[in-house]
Amino acid sequence: MTKPNTVRRVTRIEEAARIFYQSLNSKRLDTESLPTQDCLGRVLAADIVAPADIPSADQSAVDGYAVLAKDTFSASPGNPALLRLSSSGSVFDTILKDGEALYVYTGSPIPQGADAVVMIEFTEKTDLGSIEVCKAVAPGEDVSWKGEDVKKDETVLRDGTRLQPQDLGMLAAMGYQLIQVYRKPLVGILATGSELAPLGSEKRRGQVTDVNSIILSAMVTHHGGTPLRLGSVEDDLQQIKSRIMKGLEKCDLLIISGGTSEGQADLTVKAIDSLGKPGVVVHGIAMRPGRPTALASLHGKPIINLSGYPVAAMIGFYVFGKPLLSKMLRTTDEPWPCVRARATRRIASSSGLRSHVRVAVSRRGGELVADPVRSTGSGIISSMTKANGLVVIPEDVEGVDENEEVDVFLFRPLEQKRGKGA
Numbered sequence: 001m002t003k004p005n006t007v008r009r010v011t012r013i014e015e016a017a018r019i020f021y022q023s024l025n026s027k028r029l030d031t032e033s034l035p036t037q038d039c040l041g042r043v044l045a046a047d048i049v050a051p052a053d054i055p056s057a058d059q060s061a062v063d064g065y066a067v068l069a070k071d072t073f074s075a076s077p078g079n080p081a082l083l084r085l086s087s088s089g090s091v092f093d094t095i096l097k098d099g100e101a102l103y104v105y106t107g108s109p110i111p112q113g114a115d116a117v118v119m120i121e122f123t124e125k126t127d128l129g130s131i132e133v134c135k136a137v138a139p140g141e142d143v144s145w146k147g148e149d150v151k152k153d154e155t156v157l158r159d160g161t162r163l164q165p166q167d168l169g170m171l172a173a174m175g176y177q178l179i180q181v182y183r184k185p186l187v188g189i190l191a192t193g194s195e196l197a198p199l200g201s202e203k204r205r206g207q208v209t210d211v212n213s214i215i216l217s218a219m220v221t222h223h224g225g226t227p228l229r230l231g232s233v234e235d236d237l238q239q240i241k242s243r244i245m246k247g248l249e250k251c252d253l254l255i256i257s258g259g260t261s262e263g264q265a266d267l268t269v270k271a272i273d274s275l276g277k278p279g280v281v282v283h284g285i286a287m288r289p290g291r292p293t294a295l296a297s298l299h300g301k302p303i304i305n306l307s308g309y310p311v312a313a314m315i316g317f318y319v320f321g322k323p324l325l326s327k328m329l330r331t332t333d334e335p336w337p338c339v340r341a342r343a344t345r346r347i348a349s350s351s352g353l354r355s356h357v358r359v360a361v362s363r364r365g366g367e368l369v370a371d372p373v374r375s376t377g378s379g380i381i382s383s384m385t386k387a388n389g390l391v392v393i394p395e396d397v398e399g400v401d402e403n404e405e406v407d408v409f410l411f412r413p414l415e416q417k418r419g420k421g422a
Contacts, residue, residue: 010286012395013319013354016295020320021327023281025300029185029252029328033178036171039163041224042181043329048157050174053147057109061142065101065123065131066091066114069139080124080132086111087129101131110143117142150174160331162224185328187225188247189216192240192258192268193308196232211381212257212313216306216321219314223322224329225253235259240271248301252328255321258308268305272296280305286395288353289378290316312378315356315390336409339389341368347400349393357400358387361408362415370408388412 011019031045060066067083075081083101088094088111094102096113104110104117119142122135150156156174157167163181171179196210197203210232217227228251233243240259247254259268266283273279276298283294289312294305304320306313326333341361349355359370370391375383389408393400400406 010284010291010353011282012286016282016285017320017323019281020295020297020302023278023297024302027300028182028330030183031180032183033180036168036176036179039168039171039179039181040165042163042179042184043224043331044157044159044161044163045180045182047155047159048171048174048176048179050150050152050154050156052174053152054150054173055144055146055148058146059107059109059144060104060117061106061144062117062119063105064103064117064119064121064142065133066096066104066110066117067101067133067137068096068098068114069116069137069141071099072116072118072133072136075133075136077134080134082126082130082132084130101133115139115143160329162329162331162334182329184224184226185252185325186228186250187220187325188228188230188251188254189213189220190230190243190247190254190256191232191308192235192256193232194234194236196258198231211310212306212308215310215314216255216257216317219317219321220255220325223325224331225325235267237267237271237274240268241275244268244271244275244298244303248298248303252301253324254301254303255306255317256303257306257313259305269294269296272298272303272305285316285319286353287315287319288350288355290319290356291353293320295320307378309378310381311358311375311384314384315378318356336389336411338407338409339368339414340405341370341408343391343400343402343404343406344369344371346402347372347391347393349397349399351398352395354395355391355393357391357393358383359389359391359408360387361389361410368408368414370406388414 072081083099086094086100086102091109091111094111096111102111116137116139118133118137123131123133125131191210191213195207197207199209213229217229220227230247233239256268269280269283278297280294280296285291285293290307292307293316296303306316323333347357358373360373361368361370373383373387389410391406391408
């Protein structure tokens with residue numbers, strides 16, 4: 001008797017994402033106000049508009065002397081221009097006249113009438129209340145004009161910007177002490193499998209440490225969410241259902257590992273489908289590793305059911321979890337840096353599946369090479385620690401030939417080899 005074909009149909013990644021997003025509600029995350037200095041990596045929840053010009057007045061960009069540029073046009077080391085120091089007092093009260101100069105420091109206003117600043121290095125004081133200028137300067141040289149940095153009412157940063165150090169500096173320069181940002185999505189992390197034991201606990205025979213909860217929690221934190229570790233649950237349908245319901249009550253997103261493959265009777269998938277509509281909207285993705293990945297929605301909240309194998313779970317998160325967190329935060333998903341490298345040997349790929357091949361990129365003979373990390377499956381965590389990038393082979397490409405140039409998406413920087421004595 002012929003065994004029936006039980007191979008699950010798979011959905012291409014882009015189509016799976018489209019179906020998944022359509023099943024979710026579009027409710028915005030709440031916002032919160034935080035001190036500017038605590039907003040690194042957070043996402044702006046409103047446009048930032050400059051309340052005033054920056055600089056608020058014409059100011060010097062260096063320590064030196066404010067001058068009229070035309071008074072220096074003939075100046076050189078061999079023929080310095082002699083300028084008398086203004087005796088008008090404060091820079092705020094001074095109107096600079098022809099042939100005069102006034103000392104200014106970096107960031108201080110320049111007096112009226114001045115249109116340039118000579119760096120102090122190109123001047124020398126005389127005993128007669130004058131300075132010698134040995135370099136010609138052009139109008140506007142070393143002057144920061146009013147509003148040159150930011151003009152009043154200019155939109156400086158947009159809603160959805162993930163704040164970087166320079167953004168915090170700009171916010172501080174404009175006087176913003178509190179910033180409105182999106183609340184971090186609370187992401188429940190649940191691992192399924194009777195064989196799992198928490199890190200540090202005494203394991204019974206046949207048990208393994210629950211590493212997926214550690215990995216996925218760290219990935220959620222790294223990509224802008226707040227993980228809520230829900231522990232592990234045995235392969236029992238009722239227990240899984242109960243834990244899913246509790247997770248959804250608290251969280252904005254639920255990530256579950258395990259219970260997706262046909263060999264495990266799709267326990268997690270069955271549990272999700274029994275809890276409401278639409279339930280699982282995609283099960284089986286055209287990618288490797290991570291083909292059994294399932295995408296679901298309950299009450300408008302997203303559920304990503306990843307493989308129980310650590311590497312497959314990581315790839316599944318990179319493909320679906322990382323962009324979903326960015327979408328929830330209404331910001332742009334930040335791509336990994338990409339380099340071109342030459343494959344050191346042939347890389348096979350499965351027809352119809354998008355392959356994510358772990359590689360170690362290094363410099364060799366003046367070029368970058370990508371050495372595929374040998375592994376026997378998606379449960380070999382060391383294949384990710386030995387690698388620093390992924391080669392993504394499209395569904396319709398039959399592998400990569402030896403010495404062929406490929407794009408490598410780096411999730412670690414290239415190692416810098418130290419020379420002798422370094």
